[in-house]
Amino acid sequence: MRKAHDRIWARDYDGHGFPLSEWESTGNPYQLRKMDNAWWVNDEVREAVTNPLIGQIAAQLMDTDEVRLWYDQAIYKPGTGEQASEKSGNVGWHQDYPYWQCTDKTNLVTAWVALQDTAVANGSMLVIPGSHKWGLVPTSDSFFNQDLDALKERFAKEGRTWNEVPMILKAGHVSFHHAYTFHASGPNRSNDPRLSVVAHLMPGDTAYQNKGHNVDNIRLLGPRPKEGQRFDNSYFPKL
Numbered sequence: 322m323r324k325a326h327d328r329i330w331a332r333d334y335d336g337h338g339f340p341l342s343e344w345e346s347t348g349n350p351y352q353l354r355k356m357d358n359a360w361w362v363n364d365e366v367r368e369a370v371t372n373p374l375i376g377q378i379a380a381q382l383m384d385t386d387e388v389r390l391w392y393d394q395a396i397y398k399p400g401t402g403e404q405a406s407e408k409s410g411n412v413g414w415h416q417d418y419p420y421w422q423c424t425d426k427t428n429l430v431t432a433w434v435a436l437q438d439t440a441v442a443n444g445s446m447l448v449i450p451g452s453h454k455w456g457l458v459p460t461s462d463s464f465f466n467q468d469l470d471a472l473k474e475r476f477a478k479e480g481r482t483w484n485e486v487p488m489i490l491k492a493g494h495v496s497f498h499h500a501y502t503f504h505a506s507g508p509n510r511s512n513d514p515r516l517s518v519v520a521h522l523m524p525g526d527t528a529y530q531n532k533g534h535n536v537d538n539i540r541l542l543g544p545r546p547k548e549g550q551r552f553d554n555s556y557f558p559k560l
């Protein structure tokens with residue numbers, strides 16, 4: 322899987338497809354890299370994000386008997402070494418669901434696969450337990466805002482217990498979070514990149530509903546998606 326990451330960033334793609342968008346270097350070596358729908362161009366990623374065991378666990382969490390892949394991400398958080406003030410690899414406190422308001426379900430889950438032992442020192446994900454019960458919080462589409470303190474100030478309001486828990490994982494472990502769970506990740510202060518592959522998963526009968534915020538995935542339903550149309554074609558494989 323780590324080699325698969327290398328191949329993705331080197332544009333060494335499997336098959337004859339190509340991704341919705343390719344990774345472009347900004348020239349900043351500390352910048353977070355990610356590719357959505359990496360499974361289109363990489364066999365190892367495809368195998369991981371359509372893994373039946375991950376599907377079985379997600380089915381229990383979502384209380385459904387069928388699970389489909391919504392999309393995946395390959396994420397590369399460069400190591401900053403001693404550059405303590407470096408923030409350009411941060412992922413801001415956010416919820417996933419604001420980005421997915423084109424779906425008629427809200428109980429989607431994400432499986433986050435660690436490709437090395439992962440702890441706070443190398444930029445593990447942080448989560449706020451219980452935040453999945455806060456519902457959709459306005460302006461929480463803040464993945465790309467790298468100021469974690471400012472975001473905490475914005476979201477840690479009265480009545481919301483803000484307890485930051487690091488997801489400490491061994492290589493190959495998988496964590497799961499709900500689409501409303503607040504999560505983020507800080508700097509990777511190690512000398513090695515923090516690699517992960519992420520599967521965003523949905524109940525098998527999830528359909529398009531226009532709630533005012535679309536993602537590129539809508540295009541995968543065809544030129545004129547209709548409300549109620551299920552995300553059940555080959556872009557959304559069953560686990």
Ligand SMILES: O=C(O)CCC(=O)C(=O)O
Nearest residue numbers: 396412431446505506519
């Ligand atoms: O990898 C990270 O630090 C954040 C990942 C994330 O936002 C997600 O899996 O939903």
